[in-house]
Amino acid sequence: MLDIKFIRENKDLIAIAAKKKHIDFDVEKLIAADDIRRKAMTSSEKLRAEQNAANDGIASAKTPEERTKLIADMKVVKVALEKDEETLKTVMKDWQNLMLQVPNIPDMSVPDGNSDADNMEIKTWGEKTKFAFDPKDHVEIMTALGMLDLERGQKVHGFRGYYLTGDAVKLCFAIWSYALDFFGGRGFLPVIPPIVVRKINLFGTGYLPQGEEDMYKTQDGDYLAGTAEVPLMGLYADETLTVAELPKKFLGFSPCYRREAGAHGKDVRGLIRVNEFYKLEQVILCEANHEASVKFHDEVNANTEQFIESLNIPYRTVINCGADLGLGQVKKYDIELWVPKEEKYREISSASYFHDFQTRRLNIRYRDVEGTLRYAHSLNGTAIPTPRILVSLIENFQQPDGTIKVPPILVKYFGKEVIGK
RNA sequence: GGAUGGGUGUCGGAGUGGUCUAACGAGACAGUCUUGAAAACUGUUGUACCAGCAAUGGUACCGUGAGUUCGAAUCUCACCCCAUCCGCCA
Numbered sequence: 001m002l003d004i005k006f007i008r009e010n011k012d013l014i015a016i017a018a019k020k021k022h023i024d025f026d027v028e029k030l031i032a033a034d035d036i037r038r039k040a041m042t043s044s045e046k047l048r049a050e051q052n053a054a055n056d057g058i059a060s061a062k063t064p065e066e067r068t069k070l071i072a073d074m075k076v077v078k079v080a081l082e083k084d085e086e087t088l089k090t091v092m093k094d095w096q097n098l099m100l101q102v103p104n105i106p107d108m109s110v111p112d113g114n115s116d117a118d119n120m121e122i123k124t125w126g127e128k129t130k131f132a133f134d135p136k137d138h139v140e141i142m143t144a145l146g147m148l149d150l151e152r153g154q155k156v157h158g159f160r161g162y163y164l165t166g167d168a169v170k171l172c173f174a175i176w177s178y179a180l181d182f183f184g185g186r187g188f189l190p191v192i193p194p195i196v197v198r199k200i201n202l203f204g205t206g207y208l209p210q211g212e213e214d215m216y217k218t219q220d221g222d223y224l225a226g227t228a229e230v231p232l233m234g235l236y237a238d239e240t241l242t243v244a245e246l247p248k249k250f251l252g253f254s255p256c257y258r259r260e261a262g263a264h265g266k267d268v269r270g271l272i273r274v275n276e277f278y279k280l281e282q283v284i285l286c287e288a289n290h291e292a293s294v295k296f297h298d299e300v301n302a303n304t305e306q307f308i309e310s311l312n313i314p315y316r317t318v319i320n321c322g323a324d325l326g327l328g329q330v331k332k333y334d335i336e337l338w339v340p341k342e343e344k345y346r347e348i349s350s351a352s353y354f355h356d357f358q359t360r361r362l363n364i365r366y367r368d369v370e371g372t373l374r375y376a377h378s379l380n381g382t383a384i385p386t387p388r389i390l391v392s393l394i395e396n397f398q399q400p401d402g403t404i405k406v407p408p409i410l411v412k413y414f415g416k417e418v419i420g421k
Numbered sequence: 422g423g424a425u426g427g428g429u430g431u432c433g434g435a436g437u438g439g440u441c442u443a444a445c446g447a448g449a450c451a452g453u454c455u456u457g458a459a460a461a462c463u464g465u466u467g468u469a470c471c472a473g474c475a476a477u478g479g480u481a482c483c484g485u486g487a488g489u490u491c492g493a494a495u496c497u498c499a500c501c502c503c504a505u506c507c508g509c510c511a
Binding site: 038041042044045046048049051052054055056058059060067070071072073074075076077078240373 | 440472480481
């Protein structure tokens with residue numbers, strides 16, 4: 001959600017933003033609706049003022065005749081007021097609907113593009129792993145080592161179902177523990193949030209109304225969130241913070257549920273794309289200025305880069321192009337890990353900032369040093385998702401004998417150096 | 422699944438359809454008094470939108486939305502939310 005005043009004064013920017021994000025949105029339609037809204041508001045407020053003024057007269061009328069006369073006058077005003085309010089009601093529906101579709105404006109540094117193929121590489125780290133043998137993919141390795149059962153996963157859950165077993169489970173716990181130490185050591189408060197959430201939180205974060213199809217829903221009308229970002233953003237909804245409390249840094253840990261409704265042909269094999277997984281997520285609320293947003297955005301992304309580096313997995317970082325940005329995102333970095341068997345970098349992390357797009361919808365404010373109420377800025381980034389991280393971890397660290405070398409930093413958490421011996 | 426009670430300002434808490442510009446109390450802030458503090462006393466104390474360069478003016482907000490009325494915190498209806506009890510489960 002953007003400020004209507006800002007939209008009116010910068011409608012060209014909005015039009016360019018929509019085009020860059022490949023979102024079909026006509027800002028002129030919103031301006032037209034807003035013109036009607038303003039007119040109806042001014043007009044009905046004037047009539048109401050008249051009515052308010054007459055009220056005292058009616059209450060203190062000296063004679064019944066005087067009173068009857070005043071009431072008769074106000075009956076006329078009432079009819080006019082009802083007409084204005086009818087207009088206002090109709091246009092407000094339209095207006096609110098349009099306001100929910102206004103895209104946030106991408107940063108200058110976001111490249112143009114039509115799809116994730118146009119994302120701009122800004123960093124590569126590590127050597128793409130070379131093998132003196134024919135590397136296998138993670139499904140083959142894990143199945144052979146009793147770490148993964150896709151067949152029975154499918155039997156029980158259906159398409160994209162999986163069982164992790166044995167050392168795969170231990171590896172997940174090791175990664176979670178390590179991540180908790182790593183990110184916790186950088187000032188993030190660990191949080192296990194509710195992931196079955198009320199609808200309002202999804203509107204607030206910008207996942208609704210557009211993302212309805214990708215979400216699981218309960219019979220009570222609640223939703224299973226696809227990321228801990230949703231409940232963490234809801235945490236301070238409708239609250240006013242003090243500037244001294246900012247920035248707030250959270251490390252959420254939660255299961256994540258995604259229907260992957262629009263991705264039926266994509267990544268049909270293995271652990272890349274699944275309906276339920278676990279994720280540690282960084283969320284920050286900070287002061288309302290662009291520099292702070294940029295600073296924390298870089299910080300959040302660097303945290304995950306350094307985490308991946310400590311595991312010694314080759315990766316690259318991209319700036320997502322316009323078409324790959326969500327409605328509310330100003331800028332987004334993806335970190336992609338090298339997957340040897342596919343010979344491709346695959347997304348593992350996504351860090352974005354929103355300015356006050358989310359906090360306006362959620363009504364998260366703070367008082368700045370002058371005492372002025374302001375909407376905070378929000379940003380978030382993946383810390384680490386499981387089991388997706390296992391794909392590149394296992395494929396990059398596989399050995400000729402079919403075993404897996406555990407990254408040294410994880411040995412302390414995992415308990416042994418090699419899986420499969 | 423069944424039953425009941427309740428949503429008022431920063432908080433507690435009143436509120437017979439018109440003077441609600443929401444009583445009263447607490448808190449916070451400022452001042453008086455004081456060597457300083459406490460106490461006491463006095464005053465101030467929300468948010469959003471519209472018009473305006475501004476000073477300022479207007480409107481709305483008592484959970485949300487409709488309705489009745491010249492006029493609604495107050496009456497009617499629907500919904501949302503909160504709490505408690507019983508049952509069931511962990």
